[in-house]
Amino acid sequence: MATSPHTHLLQNPNHLLKSPTTHNNAFPVTSVRTMSNTSGRSISIKCVAPTTTPTQDRPYVPTQSQDRVFNFAAGPATLPENVLRKAQSELYDWRGCGMSVMEMSHRGKEFLSIIQKAEADLRTLLDIPEEYAVLFLQGGATTQFAAIPLNLVNPDDPVDYLVTGSWGDKAFKEAQKYSKAKVIWSGKSEKYTKIPSFDALEQSPDAKYLHICANETIHGVEFKDYPTPKNPNGVLIADMSSNFCSKPVDVSKFGVIYAGAQKNVGPAGVTIVIIRKDLIGNVQGVTPVMLDYKIQSENNSLYNTPPCFCIYMCGLVFEDLLEQGGLKEVEKKNKKKAEILYNAIDESNGFYRCPVEKSVRSLMNVPFTLEKSELEAEFIKEAAKEKMVQLKGHRSVGGMRASIYNAMPLAGVEKLEAFMKDFQVRHA
Numbered sequence: 001m002a003t004s005p006h007t008h009l010l011q012n013p014n015h016l017l018k019s020p021t022t023h024n025n026a027f028p029v030t031s032v033r034t035m036s037n038t039s040g041r042s043i044s045i046k047c048v049a050p051t052t053t054p055t056q057d058r059p060y061v062p063t064q065s066q067d068r069v070f071n072f073a074a075g076p077a078t079l080p081e082n083v084l085r086k087a088q089s090e091l092y093d094w095r096g097c098g099m100s101v102m103e104m105s106h107r108g109k110e111f112l113s114i115i116q117k118a119e120a121d122l123r124t125l126l127d128i129p130e131e132y133a134v135l136f137l138q139g140g141a142t143t144q145f146a147a148i149p150l151n152l153v154n155p156d157d158p159v160d161y162l163v164t165g166s167w168g169d170k171a172f173k174e175a176q177k178y179s180k181a182k183v184i185w186s187g188k189s190e191k192y193t194k195i196p197s198f199d200a201l202e203q204s205p206d207a208k209y210l211h212i213c214a215n216e217t218i219h220g221v222e223f224k225d226y227p228t229p230k231n232p233n234g235v236l237i238a239d240m241s242s243n244f245c246s247k248p249v250d251v252s253k254f255g256v257i258y259a260g261a262q263k264n265v266g267p268a269g270v271t272i273v274i275i276r277k278d279l280i281g282n283v284q285g286v287t288p289v290m291l292d293y294k295i296q297s298e299n300n301s302l303y304n305t306p307p308c309f310c311i312y313m314c315g316l317v318f319e320d321l322l323e324q325g326g327l328k329e330v331e332k333k334n335k336k337k338a339e340i341l342y343n344a345i346d347e348s349n350g351f352y353r354c355p356v357e358k359s360v361r362s363l364m365n366v367p368f369t370l371e372k373s374e375l376e377a378e379f380i381k382e383a384a385k386e387k388m389v390q391l392k393g394h395r396s397v398g399g400m401r402a403s404i405y406n407a408m409p410l411a412g413v414e415k416l417e418a419f420m421k422d423f424q425v426r427h428a
């Protein structure tokens with residue numbers, strides 16, 4: 001691989017961070033390094049100290065350990081390093097109870113305190129109104145594609161789907177089995193790069209709900225605002241799997257929000273459903289017991305054995321997000337990270353391209369292609385050598401995709417930006 005002015009930095013992303021001398025009070029200082037590339041343009045690389053305050057019970061956490069990669073995977077995705085370390089420190093013996101979370105009864109007081117705290121913290125984070133239930137379920141967001149129509153409508157009821165990417169399309173196909181589902185708009189012919197103007201939508205007047213995928217993980221298309229169902233008795237339903245807790249959301253605009261945890265809030269295995277309580281209780285007769293929101297809600301998500309460890313991990317992530325100052329602060333960081341990558345793409349004179357219309361570009365998943373597509377494999381290979389992994393685009397669209405969920409540190413995005421510029425200099 002040819003070297004360039006960025007090579008040293010790429011190989012030593014954290015070399016400017018001071019080592020802590022104690023565990024309690026010596027976080028690394030923020031440091032800025034300015035370098036110039038071969039075209040003479042300055043590039044600042046900033047190594048940023050963690051934003052959480054160290055506490056006695058929380059181990060010291062560096063910005064990014066030298067032994068960890070920057071993982072740009074779409075999900076399962078990178079988790080906050082301090083959350084992983086906290087889980088590690090509690091793994092063997094959870095808070096002196098003599099066993100790990102994986103071993104304890106889901107009906108015991110220890111686990112009840114874990115799930116109740118996770119729910120309370122999520123309610124605080126998203127400011128979830130009292131009239132909404134929070135469920136921790138299994139089966140992934142894919143199971144919700146069926147559970148939604150099964151719980152909310154009869155087989156002959158009309159429901160609308162606004163399809164802005166592959167996940168919305170999958171949700172629609174599943175809903176067809178249990179309702180009279182209709183696609184009222186699809187971005188497929190334009191390769192899922194747009195969201196339509198809401199005024200132009202031809203919603204069914206009596207649709208029981210309007211379903212959207214708030215962030216299309218594969219195509220990188222994100223709603224910045226939400227449509228209102230035309231039917232005054234209809235509700236808006238959103239699959240928020242890939243932008244859940246990445247920004248504040250007015251929950252009261254929705255009948256149901258659901259999200260698989262494994263992108264922004266935890267490991268794969270738990271799916272969070274936030275549902276307005278008056279929508280619960282009208283389930284279709286054929287619905288399996290596990291998909292019945294009434295049963296799950298009456299049993300506080302403990303009808304059967306829940307994914308205990310996953311719920312515990314989500315709880316740690318929620319605590320971490322609250323410690324960061326809540327979702328407004330988290331959104332600011334996410335905007336900054338996304339801006340860095342989109343600017344790198346837009347300022348590359350066409351060397352990199354993002355096909356998504358600018359106004360609806362995702363803050364979470366940044367898809368891009370190379371003008372010289374024959375270089376894409378080389379890009380991914382070289383990035384991996386620099387410890388930036390999982391940058392390959394989804395197999396259905398190709399190119400590259402950088403998923404930069406909440407837990408992706410700014411340093412990871414800056415390192416990718418520096419790498420993109422360096423790669424361009426060497427291959428333009």
Ligand SMILES: Cc1ncc(COP(=O)(O)O)c(C=O)c1O
Nearest residue numbers: 140141142167217239241242260
């Ligand atoms: C937006 C969205 N919805 C649904 C799914 C399916 O989630 P699961 O694999 O948890 O069923 C995914 C998975 O990546 C997704 O990104």
